[in-house]
Amino acid sequence: MNRQLSRTDNLIHQFDTVLRTLVPHAARPSRPSPAANIEETSMTEADREHTVGLMRINHTGEVCAQALYQGQGLTAKLPDTREQMEQAAQEEVDHLAWCDARIEELEGRTSLLNPAFYMASFGLGAIAGAVGDRISLGFVAATEEQVGKHLDDHLQKLPSHDRRSRAILEQMREDEAHHERWALEAGGARFPLPAKLGMRIMSKVMTKSVYRI
Numbered sequence: 001m002n003r004q005l006s007r008t009d010n011l012i013h014q015f016d017t018v019l020r021t022l023v024p025h026a027a028r029p030s031r032p033s034p035a036a037n038i039e040e041t042s043m044t045e046a047d048r049e050h051t052v053g054l055m056r057i058n059h060t061g062e063v064c065a066q067a068l069y070q071g072q073g074l075t076a077k078l079p080d081t082r083e084q085m086e087q088a089a090q091e092e093v094d095h096l097a098w099c100d101a102r103i104e105e106l107e108g109r110t111s112l113l114n115p116a117f118y119m120a121s122f123g124l125g126a127i128a129g130a131v132g133d134r135i136s137l138g139f140v141a142a143t144e145e146q147v148g149k150h151l152d153d154h155l156q157k158l159p160s161h162d163r164r165s166r167a168i169l170e171q172m173r174e175d176e177a178h179h180e181r182w183a184l185e186a187g188g189a190r191f192p193l194p195a196k197l198g199m200r201i202m203s204k205v206m207t208k209s210v211y212r213i
């Protein structure tokens, strides 16, 4: 009976994570947005649309991060690092909520493709977790490295006067670098170049589609 209950509890918890990630404005951040005390600046329509496109990509990246951590959480053992993984996953919830709020402020919308990216990332996370902890943590590190590169690129591409979006991306950049370091220090395998190249191609497909859809 107890086992049955905890399995049901777990199922509800998993489903709750899916809803909180995919339903707009449902994610609850644990830290205030880095943009909280920064004044809004006026933007041209072209700048606003461009910024929404970039923030939409970052938001989808965070949807993928949620799914990745959730998939891994189901299959990985990670006896010593589970707590750190949960902490990282909570920081990803913050990123998700901050991007979501910024997109709303700019009167944009999040990507319609999020459910598809969620499912794909969940599957990849679950497979990596099942293969073994070294691969699973290596996958986190390689993903965070990729996300860091995106963020650097977006920090260059943002309209220079949009300090609110910039503050969010800068804090995310710092957190992601921390996640990458943690995953490697915890014993994550360094992925070989071809695997990283595959991930780069996948992320190109994501960014190209999500910027518009």
Ligand SMILES: [Fe+2]
Binding pocket: 062, 065, 091, 092, 095, 172, 176
């Ligand atoms: Fe993140």
Ligand SMILES: [Fe+2]
Binding pocket: 065, 088, 092, 144, 175, 176, 179
């Ligand atoms: Fe991260």
